[in-house]
Amino acid sequence: MPIFRINSCNLFIALYCIYIFLKARESSSLTGFLLLIITLISCGYFIFVQFKMRQPLMLRWLSILLYMFAFYGIIYILSGETIYDFEGTPIRNIDYIKKIGASLLPIYPMYVFAKKKLLTVNLIYCWTPIFILLSIYSFYQYYNHLLNNAILAGSSDTEFTNNLGYVFVSLLPLVFIKQKNTVLQYFYIAICAIFIVAGVKRGAILIGGIAIIYFFLVSIRNSKGKKKFSSILILSLAAITASYYISNFIETSDYFSYRLQNTLEGNTSGRDQIFSEIWEVFSNEGFFQMLFGNGANSSIYFTGLLAHNDWLEILINQGLLGVIIFSSYNINLYKSWIRYKANQDIGVCLGGLFIVLFLKTFFSMSYTEYTLYTCIAFGYCAAYISRNQQVTSIHVKRA
Numbered sequence: 001m002p003i004f005r006i007n008s009c010n011l012f013i014a015l016y017c018i019y020i021f022l023k024a025r026e027s028s029s030l031t032g033f034l035l036l037i038i039t040l041i042s043c044g045y046f047i048f049v050q051f052k053m054r055q056p057l058m059l060r061w062l063s064i065l066l067y068m069f070a071f072y073g074i075i076y077i078l079s080g081e082t083i084y085d086f087e088g089t090p091i092r093n094i095d096y097i098k099k100i101g102a103s104l105l106p107i108y109p110m111y112v113f114a115k116k117k118l119l120t121v122n123l124i125y126c127w128t129p130i131f132i133l134l135s136i137y138s139f140y141q142y143y144n145h146l147l148n149n150a151i152l153a154g155s156s157d158t159e160f161t162n163n164l165g166y167v168f169v170s171l172l173p174l175v176f177i178k179q180k181n182t183v184l185q186y187f188y189i190a191i192c193a194i195f196i197v198a199g200v201k202r203g204a205i206l207i208g209g210i211a212i213i214y215f216f217l218v219s220i221r222n223s224k225g226k227k228k229f230s231s232i233l234i235l236s237l238a239a240i241t242a243s244y245y246i247s248n249f250i251e252t253s254d255y256f257s258y259r260l261q262n263t264l265e266g267n268t269s270g271r272d273q274i275f276s277e278i279w280e281v282f283s284n285e286g287f288f289q290m291l292f293g294n295g296a297n298s299s300i301y302f303t304g305l306l307a308h309n310d311w312l313e314i315l316i317n318q319g320l321l322g323v324i325i326f327s328s329y330n331i332n333l334y335k336s337w338i339r340y341k342a343n344q345d346i347g348v349c350l351g352g353l354f355i356v357l358f359l360k361t362f363f364s365m366s367y368t369e370y371t372l373y374t375c376i377a378f379g380y381c382a383a384y385i386s387r388n389q390q391v392t393s394i395h396v397k398r399a
Contacts, residue, residue, distance in 0.1 A: 019034040022034070035102055042106045042109055056382050059111060061332045064329070072317065079295075081093070083301045106372065114380045115383045119376070124376065136195065139165075139168075139198075159200070167371055173211075173356060176352040189212060192212075193212060203364060218351065222344070291321055293321075295317060296317055311361060336381070350381050353378060
């Protein structure tokens with residue numbers, strides 16, 4: 001079994017999984033140390049990729065994005081300025097670049113591992129059930145944390161919005177990779193769907209729903225004969241089961257009904273207020289600030305909160321230049337998907353990756369929340385594209 005081979009890829013993934021497991025239990029100096037080690041290793045691979053390896057456009061633009069964040073983060077640290085959130089709590093200057101680095105840098109070791117054929121589709125098959133079990137464990141640990149806080153506050157609430165529903169959304173692109181056992185693949189998707197809904201996070205439910213619908217539509221399109229019929233049958237059964245599960249959840253969960261009603265009434269959890277405040281600041285700024293922004297964590301400086309929208313956050317922090325770079329990154333991710341969408345190996349994974357990453361930019365701070373599973377899917381797809389481009393280049397030169 002590939003999963004039991006001792007190599008740099010398995011050791012890195014295992015280290016990251018240990019960090020996730022311990023972090024789910026309780027944040028501590030040990031989890032902080034493990035995250036530091038993971039980030040430093042990832043930074044080493046990032047430097048290696050920049051100087052020693054060719055990058056496909058989707059990865060090259062991610063590198064440019066990282067350079068931008070690093071530049072603003074370093075200036076923020078050197079400035080010595082202290083910014084306070086809405087509760088008056090000071091924000092550590094180093095946290096800005098630390099969060100982004102921990103989120104995005106692990107893509108680079110995954111890219112190198114995949115290029116060296118240490119990260120293979122068979123290895124992903126082996127790790128996937130472990131990832132799912134780890135995500136379920138983290139989900140319930142976070143629920144217990146919310147429940148204990150409610151009890152300490154004297155509340156009798158037992159239902160909460162579980163942000164870890166987004167972790168199951170991030171698992172979807174990996175699960176979408178073509179599997180030998182389609183029944184097992186559908187089972188994994190069903191587990192992800194159940195926990196996405198159970199998290200009662202509206203953005204996660206919307207993004208996860210769109211991604212799963214996309215997967216089944218592609219599966220039907222790519223199926224032929226009896227397989228097409230079975231795909232349509234499974235999709236129909238899945239739709240009926242999902243409808244029953246959601247309707248039953250609405251009937252039995254007062255909190256879910258409450259959240260659904262708020263959504264229908266246009267309640268945005270204060271995001272509209274944050275948007276109007278940030279836009280008012282931006283629209284009244286001078287040319288320099290409009291073009292280059294106000295610096296890292298400016299959203300907190302002006303509103304006391306993060307923007308909960310990547311585009312707004314970058315607009316106020318890095319200005320129009322930052323938005324252009326972030327747009328180019330997303331556009332190239334989209335172009336990679338369109339170019340390889342018919343590919344049986346990475347097409348559906350790339351599509352799921354783009355849907356999950358792009359849609360989340362409108363609901364949350366996505367670029368600080370890439371999970372291990374997102375990094376694996378991104379690195380694997382980028383390496384596949386890179387190898388394909390090299391093969392094409394060789395053929396062209398020979399011709």
